[in-house]
Amino acid sequence: xxxxxxxxxxxxxxxxxxxxxxxxxxxxxxxxxxxxxxxxxxxxxxxxxxxxxxxxxxxxxxxxxxxxxxxxxxxxxxxxxxxxxxxxxxxxxxxxxxxxxxxxxxxxxxxxxxxxxxxxxxxxxxxxxxxxxxxxxxxxxxxxxxxxxxxxxxxxxxxxxxxxxxxxxxxxxxxxxxxxxxxxxxxxxxxxxxxxxxxxxxxxxxxxxxxxxxxxxxxxxxxxxxxxxxxxxxxxxxxxxxxxxxxxxxxxxxxxxxxxxxxxxxxxxxxxxxx
Amino acid sequence: xxxxxxxxxxxxxxxxxxxxxxxxxxxxxxxxxxxxxxxxxxxxxxxxxxxxxxxxxxxxxxxxxxxxxxxxxxxxxxxxxxxxxxxxxxxxxxxxxxxxxxxxxxxxxxxxxxxxxxxxxxxxxxxxxxxxxxxxxxxxxxxxxxxxxxxxxxxxxxxxxxxxxxxxxxxxxxxxxxxxxxxxxxxxxxxxxxxxxxxxxxxxxxxxxxxxxxxxxxxxxxxxxxxxxxxxxxxxxxxxxxxxxxxxxxxxxxxxxxxxxxxxx
Numbered sequence: 309x310x311x312x313x314x315x316x317x318x319x320x321x322x323x324x325x326x327x328x329x330x331x332x333x334x335x336x337x338x339x340x341x342x343x344x345x346x347x348x349x350x351x352x353x354x355x356x357x358x359x360x361x362x363x364x365x366x367x368x369x370x371x372x373x374x375x376x377x378x379x380x381x382x383x384x385x386x387x388x389x390x391x392x393x394x395x396x397x398x399x400x401x402x403x404x405x406x407x408x409x410x411x412x413x414x415x416x417x418x419x420x421x422x423x424x425x426x427x428x429x430x431x432x433x434x435x436x437x438x439x440x441x442x443x444x445x446x447x448x449x450x451x452x453x454x455x456x457x458x459x460x461x462x463x464x465x466x467x468x469x470x471x472x473x474x475x476x477x478x479x480x481x482x483x484x485x486x487x488x489x490x491x492x493x494x495x496x497x498x499x500x501x502x503x504x505x506x507x508x509x510x511x512x513x514x515x516x517x518x519x520x521x522x523x524x525x526x527x528x529x530x531x532x533x534x535x536x537x538x539x540x541x542x543x544x545x546x547x548x549x550x551x552x553x554x555x556x557x558x559x560x561x562x563x564x565x566x567x568x569x570x571x572x573x574x575x576x577x578x579x580x581x582x583x
Numbered sequence: 584x585x586x587x588x589x590x591x592x593x594x595x596x597x598x599x600x601x602x603x604x605x606x607x608x609x610x611x612x613x614x615x616x617x618x619x620x621x622x623x624x625x626x627x628x629x630x631x632x633x634x635x636x637x638x639x640x641x642x643x644x645x646x647x648x649x650x651x652x653x654x655x656x657x658x659x660x661x662x663x664x665x666x667x668x669x670x671x672x673x674x675x676x677x678x679x680x681x682x683x684x685x686x687x688x689x690x691x692x693x694x695x696x697x698x699x700x701x702x703x704x705x706x707x708x709x710x711x712x713x714x715x716x717x718x719x720x721x722x723x724x725x726x727x728x729x730x731x732x733x734x735x736x737x738x739x740x741x742x743x744x745x746x747x748x749x750x751x752x753x754x755x756x757x758x759x760x761x762x763x764x765x766x767x768x769x770x771x772x773x774x775x776x777x778x779x780x781x782x783x784x785x786x787x788x789x790x791x792x793x794x795x796x797x798x799x800x801x802x803x804x805x806x807x808x809x810x811x812x813x814x815x816x817x818x819x820x821x822x823x824x825x826x827x828x829x830x831x832x833x834x835x836x837x838x839x840x841x842x843x844x845x846x847x848x
Contacts, residue, residue, distance in 0.1 A: 447671040450633055455685050455737075456660040 339546065346464075346538045353458065353465040363466035371432040371467070372474030376481070378427050383482035386423055387489025390414055394490070395498045407500050408509035411490035416513060416521045420483040422573055425528035428475055429565040433536040436467055437561040440540025441554040449541070464541065468533040475529030476522045483521065524576055528569050535565040584609045584773040585630060585741065590639035592625055599625050601797035602639070607773050607790070614784045614805075615777045616819065617794035623777040624668065626794070627743050630775065631665055632656055643741065661689065664739030664772070668746040670726035672718040672733070678705070678725075679714035682733045689737070704732045708762060724755035728762065735766055742767075742774035749779070756780060760787060781823030785809065793819065 394410045440463055443449050449459045487509070494500040539561035543549075547556040585607040592600040599622040607613045615623050628634045629641050632648040641648040643659055651659060672681045679701055686697045705711050708728040718726055727747055734742065747763060748756030760780060764787035767774065778784050785791065785805035793801040793808070793816055801808055801816045808816060 442674075446674070447667050447669055448673055450628075451665070451667060451671040451673075453633065454631055454660055454663065454665045455688070456657040457688055 342542070343534075343538055346541065347534050349460050350464045350468050350534065350537065353460040354468050358461070359469070360462060360466055363462065364469045367466045367470030368474055370435075371428060371470045372477060375428055375431050375474070375478055378431055379424055379478045379482050380485055382423055382427055383420075383485035384489040386419055386482075387411060387415065387486030387491075388493045390419070390486070391490035391493030391498070395494055395500065404498075404500055405504045406508055406512075407490070407494045408505040408507070409512035411494070412487055412509040412513045413517060415483045415486040415490075416517050418521075418573070418577070420479045420486060421521050421524040421528060422569060424479040424482045424525060425475060425532060425569045426566055428471070428478060428529075429532050429536070429562055429569070432471075433532045433565055434558050434562050436533070436536040437540040437543075437558045438554055440464075440537060441543035441557045444541060444543045445549055445553060459541070464533075464537045467537050468530070471529040471533035472526060473529075475532065476525040479521060479525035520580060524573060527572060527576065531568050531572060532565050535568060536561045539564070584611070584644060585775065586642040587626065587630065588640050588642070590626065590629060590641065591637045592622070592629065592634065593637055598797055600629075600636070603794065603797070603799055604639075605792045605799060605802060607775060609773055610771045611773055611790055612767050612788045613775045613790040613792060614788040615775055615792050615794065616779065616781055616784070618819070619779075621794045622797050623794055624745050627745050627775060627777055631663065631743055632660065661737070662740045664734035664737065664742045666727070666730050666734050666742070666744040666747055668749055670718065670723075670730040672726060672730055674718050677715050677717055678710060678721065678729045681718070681729060682714075682736055685733065685737050700736065701732075704736050705729075707735075707766070708732045709758075724751050724759065727751065727759055731759070731762065731766070735770065738770055740772055742772045744774060744776040744778075746777050746779070757783060760784065763787065779823065781820050782809070 390411045391407065394407050394414075395404055398404045398406055398410065440449075443463065449463070452459045452462060491502070491505055495502045495505050539546075539557045543553050543557040547553040547560065585605075587603055587605045590600050590603040591598070603622070603626060605613070605615075615626065617623055625634065629636055630643065630648065632641075632651060635649050640650075643663075646655070646659055648656075648659065672678075673684065676684065679698075682701045682704060683697050686692055686700060690697075692700070702711065702714070705714055708731055710725060710728055710732065713721055713725060713729075718729070721729070731747070744763060747759045751759065757780075760778075760783055763776065766772075767787070776784065776788065782805075785808065788805060791801065791803060791805055791808045792799055795815055801811060801813060803811075808820060811817060811820075
């Protein structure tokens with residue numbers, strides 16, 4: 309009798325456990341579906357008129373122009389570190405002449421797009437989530453909807469277009485600054501010939517590499533806008549309300565964007581390698 | 584004009600609306616009263632199409648707001664004004680820009696014409712001189728008035744007003760209600776006012792509906808509610824009126840009856 313009771317209670321507990329897992333999984337699937345719909349709606353608003361040009365320009369100024377300083381700094385120091393590490397590694401094999409291609413390819417294909425995107429996520433992405441999140445909890449988004457205006461067109465699409473334009477441009481700047489950072493260390497400090505540095509770089513870095521890097525950064529721009537706008541727009545649905553909800557949404561946006569950038573970078577790199 | 588039929592809504596398993604029905608005729612102003620947390624604002628958001636019900640429907644001019652999507656929904660919303668409890672002004676814009684925003688986005692009026700229209704509207708709500716201030720630089724009452732001006736600038740046929748006096752001192756609250764009354768007489772919109780401003784609200788509305796525990800427990804005219812025999816209605820109205828003197832708008836015998844029940848709240 310007692311054993312039967314224990315069995316029933318165990319069955320109940322395991323059923324409860326499975327139900328919890330099931331509910332969690334369904335919630336995640338629904339959330340992913342909502343994210344997908346959000347992306348589709350946002351892209352459709354970006355692709356169809358009217359596009360709010362003044363808002364797009366304002367966001368380009370915010371995401372692009374205001375990120376310049378941080379991109380300059382990170383680009384310069386990344387290039388300088390690559391110059392040092394590259395020289396130390398290559399000189400072991402007597403190949404320090406290849407410092408230029410090493411710095412160039414590393415920056416253009418991987419480090420430029422990834423680090424620029426991570427910097428933009430931290431600087432601009434978090435602000436986008438916080439701004440839209442505050443608008444959500446203070447009913448400003450509802451007010452827009454009740455005026456018969458689309459929040460996607462006013463709040464989301466300008467961020468998408470601005471990020472898609474700004475992030476590749478910032479990446480290009482990052483690459484150039486990084487290459488000169490590597491030049492500063494490799495040529496001016498460690499004694500690699502200037503002609504060799506740039507000459508080898510020009511021989512080994514192809515236009516395809518540049519396009520690959522820019523294509524990646526375009527993808528990352530889309531990811532930043534998508535995740536950060538989504539998290540802001542759905543503040544209160546997936547996070548608590550109020551200041552705490554906005555802060556949670558902002559943290560989640562930065563973490564998810566950063567992880568997605570790295571995961572998507574792997575996918576893009578691996579598929580391009582196999583092509 | 585507005586018809587709510589058997590509306591049910593629950594949040595996380597908690598039933599907020601349990602079969603609410605009401606009707607607002609053309610040009611009529613309805614007061615939706617009841618204790619906090621009993622679903623008044625939720626009901627209003629259903630009428631605006633911001634929330635979807637679990638069951639039941641909301642008809643605005645025979646169009647089911649729960650089924651409308653895209654352009655059809657926008658068409659209905661273009662005829663609707665909504666005054667939020669918080670004001671919901673865009674905090675990055677000045678009062679003038681806030682009020683002008685619907686006109687800038689939805690009409691082809693010139694900047695000069697828009698400015699003139701906005702100034703007229705701001706004058707109506709007594710906000711001339713504050714047009715260049717930001718929402719954070721003005722008082723709660725001024726935010727409500729600016730929000731009312733923004734809601735009215737498009738001359739809506741339907742107004743939904745969510746607790747226009749909450750958080751304001753009694754005098755400012757009465758000023759806002761008088762302003763709503765003036766605007767209603769001027770524009771002849773149909774509307775719903777969610778409020779606790781009892782019995783003052785009875786002076787400006789045509790109909791009163793009281794929600795209690797997710798259900799309608801009273802629907803009738805302001806005169807009828809003042810002579811209602813329902814204990815909950817009496818108590819609620821008396822609680823609102825107890826600060827007033829006996830020669831105020833409230834029915835004195837009802838005030839006495841209600842005071843006896845007030846401790847039950």
